[in-house]
Each structure stands twice: as structure tokens, then as C-alpha cells.
Amino acid sequence: MTKKERFKKIFPILKDKFGNPKAALEFETPYQLMVAVILSAQCTDARVNIVTKELFKVVKYPKDIREMDLETLEKYIKSTGFYRNKAKNIKLNAEMMLEKYDDKIPKELEKLVELPGVGRKTANVVLGELWNIREGIVVDTHVKRLSNRIGFVKSENPEIIEKELMKFVPKKDWFVYSHYMILHGRDKCIARSPKCNICEIRDYCKYNLDNLKK
DNA sequence: CTCCCGATAT
DNA sequence: ATATCAGGAG
Structure with missing residues (x-):
């Protein structure tokens, strides 16, 4: 089976399982979502939501971060890990937002990634969450792991993985596909101990098929 | 490539 | 004890 054929088998199964997924991150204003995603680096979104529940009571726009001193911000976000980097980036990010965009988040990927703390x-x-804009495929730790296990790619480099996936994943599915990878990664294809014996897509997964031979 | 870094599951 | 969690900057 080609990658495209396998994708066509896998995708409907995951779609049936997860439907139309919403982000697990909680927010009210667009700016809050950007902050929440920055906080979610190497951290579960459940943990981010615990932190932002308090933080977002007082932070809704960039000006709210400007008014908050660094130590206070650090205290709020400490439990998400990397808190000094994140706090510093969020402060710098707010300053650039106020200087260039006020509280309107730019809708271009090239401008967004110039903001401190915001990578690809x-x-x-x-972009995908707020405005349904799909400029690429989100490659996070889950997408990376599952893509390699399924056998879609053989690389640890997010940009190479993204390019490879874009060859056979239809553009309209780019955003939901990464959501499915993330959800399925948390549910069955867990990093340490994947539950291949009860995995819905094991018949199309290289990792599972290879293990059966042993 | 390394560093940042707390919370959680195993 | 240790690997891992919706990564980014230098």
C-alpha cells in the first residue's frame, strides 16, 4: 500500500473516532489563545488550563501583561515548566504586540513567528484555531512520533516531516489531521507504551506490523 | 545542537 | 528513577 492509500484508510477511522475536535486549551480572547499555546510547550494542556484559569482572570490583552511585573507572571505560570523562558517571551511578545499590532494578532505565518515565543x-x-487558516501541518511531538511509527516518515526533523506529510495529506485535512494525531497519540499511541493491541489503526501501522513478526 | 524546567505516569 | 508532556531561542 502506498502512503496515500494507507492515509485514506487511517483518516476515516480517526475521523469517526474523534469527529470535529476542538482545542483542549481554554481561552476567551485570541490573544489568550496565543499565550496558552506558548505555555503548552513541553506541557500537557490540562496543566495549561489550570494555570490560565487564574492568569486569564487578569490577562485578556497584551496591555495586561505589560502592567504585570515579570515575577508575578512567573509565579502564575511556574507549574507549566520552562517558566522563566516562557515569562520572558510572553513579556517581550506583549511589547511587540503593542508596538506593531495593538491587540490584533497578525494573520500571516511570517509575522506571527516573529513574535517572541511563537514558532512555526x-x-x-x-491560525488554524482562530481563523481556520492552514498554511502548513502542525508537527508537534505527537505528530512526529505517530508519523514515524505508522511509517509515513523516517525523520525527527519537524520541517522534513511536515513536507513529507503534505505530499499525501489533502490540504483540507491538514489541520484536523494533526489534531487526530495528537488525540490518538494521547489515547492509544502513547510515547512510552503504545496500546497496539487495542489500536484502531494497527492494521495500517508499520510499528505494530513489525512487532507482530517478532 | 543545547538549554530551559515543573508535574505526572510508569 | 526516568521518560514524557500541543517547543522555542541562542
Whole structure:
């Protein structure tokens, strides 16, 4: 089976399982979503939501971050890990927002990634979530792991993985596909101990098929 | 490539 | 004890 054929088998199964997924991150304003995604680096979104529940009571726009001192911000977000980097980036990010965009988040990927703390992954999530804009495929740790296990790619480089996936994943599915990878990654294709024996897509997964031979 | 870094599951 | 969690900057 070609990659495209396998994708056509896998995608409907995941679609049937997860439907039309909403982001697990909680937010009210677009700016809050960007902050939440920055916080979600190497951290579960459940943890991010615990932190933002308090933080977003006082932070809704970039000006709210400007008014908050660094130490206070660090205290709010500490439990998400990397808190000093994240706090510093969020402060710098707010300053650039106020200087260039006020509180209107730019809708171009090239401009978004210039904001401190925002990389390609974060930018794609923000654009997709807020305005359904798909400039690429979100490649996070889950997409990376599942793509390699299924046998779609053989690479640890997010940009190479993204290009490879874009060859056979239809553009209209780019955004939901990464959502499905993330959800399925948390549910069955867990990093440490994948539950291949109860996995819905095991018949199309290289990792499972290879293990059966042993 | 390394560093950042707390919380959680195993 | 240790790997892992919706990564980004230098």
C-alpha cells in the first residue's frame, strides 16, 4: 500500500473516532489563545488550563501583561515548566504586540513567528484555531512520533516531516489531521507504551506490523 | 545542537 | 528513577 492509500484508510477511522475536535486549551480572547499555546510547550494542556484559569482572570490583552511585573507572571505560570523562558517571551511578545499590532494578532505565518515565543508550530495552531487558516501541518511531538511509527516518515526533523506529510495529506485535512494525531497519540499511541493491541489503526501501522513478526 | 524546567505516569 | 508532556531561542 502506498502512503496515500494507507492515509485514506487511517483518516476515516480517526475521523469517526474523534469527529470535529476542538482545542483542549481554554481561552476567551485570541490573544489568550496565543499565550496558552506558548505555555503548552513541553506541557500537557490540562496543566495549561489550570494555570490560565487564574492568569486569564487578569490577562485578556497584551496591555495586561505589560502592567504585570515579570515575577508575578512567573509565579502564575511556574507549574507549566520552562517558566522563566516562557515569562520572558510572553513579556517581550506583549511589547511587540503593542508596538506593531495593538491587540490584533497578525494573520500571516511570517509575522506571527516573529513574535517572541511563537514558532512555526504555535503559529499554525493559532491560525488554524482562530481563523481556520492552514498554511502548513502542525508537527508537534505527537505528530512526529505517530508519523514515524505508522511509517509515513523516517525523520525527527519537524520541517522534513511536515513536507513529507503534505505530499499525501489533502490540504483540507491538514489541520484536523494533526489534531487526530495528537488525540490518538494521547489515547492509544502513547510515547512510552503504545496500546497496539487495542489500536484502531494497527492494521495500517508499520510499528505494530513489525512487532507482530517478532 | 543545547538549554530551559515543573508535574505526572510508569 | 526516568521518560514524557500541543517547543522555542541562542
